[in-house]
Amino acid sequence: MKNLHSFLLIVFLSFFVTSCSNDNDDTLFSVVGEWELTEWNANIMLDLNNDAIASFNLLEEVACINNEILTFEANGVVTSNNTFNPKAQFFLQADQQHSGSIDCSTEGSIGFASSYIEAGNTIEFNGSVSELIGNQIIRTFQDEIKIYNEDLSQVIETRDLILVYTKR
Structure with a gap:
């Protein structure tokens, strides 16, 4: 009888431990695989393609x-x-609206290979740390976007460049 109680206790504890979950966790994704660049954000609403629809995601504007x-x-x-890796210039107009241009002619096939370290929801590669949130990788480059005055002679503010990759 003592063995039966011990066995049932072990079965119950095994079931309890394996059935617990954290409701705050998103579905965990492995970083292994292909991730497509889906957002190129500068945290500035811009209408670069003059369609009267401004967006934070500059991929929608070029x-x-x-x-x-x-x-x-x-x-x-x-x-x-x-x-x-297009060439981008951003400036603040006299009416305090942000504007800019992106030159696609600088496009090319720039590639890299690097080692990476995955630790929990962070991934470190190419000298930066990215976050793995659900099925997206968020890479933030601090103060990467420079915003000039209207005649492009002086940097008056900076913004973070935020790249979002979505698992394919």
């Missing part, structure tokens, strides 16, 4: 070809063969 895919391999290597 006709540049975006083929950027990050490929994370199980062996700890991340690669990209087509990094999205």
Whole structure:
């Protein structure tokens, strides 16, 4: 009888431990696989394509070809063969509205290969730390966006560049 109680206790504890979940966790995604660049944000609402619809996501505002895919391999290597890297200029107009331009002619096939370290919901590669949130990787580059005065002679503010990659 004592063995039966011990057995039932072990079964109950095993069931209890494996059935617990944290309701605050999103579905966990492995970083291994392909991640497509889906947002290129400067935290500025802009209408660069003059369609009367401003967006934070500059990919929605330009006709540049975006083929950027990050490929994370199980062996700890991340690669990209087509990094999205147009030339962008942003300025504050006299009416205090942000404006800018993005030159797609500087596009090319800039690639890289790097090792990465995944720790919980963070991924470190290419000298920066990114967050893994659900099925997205968020890469933030502090003060990467420079906003000039109207004649482009002086930087008057900076903004973070936020890249969002979505798992394919």
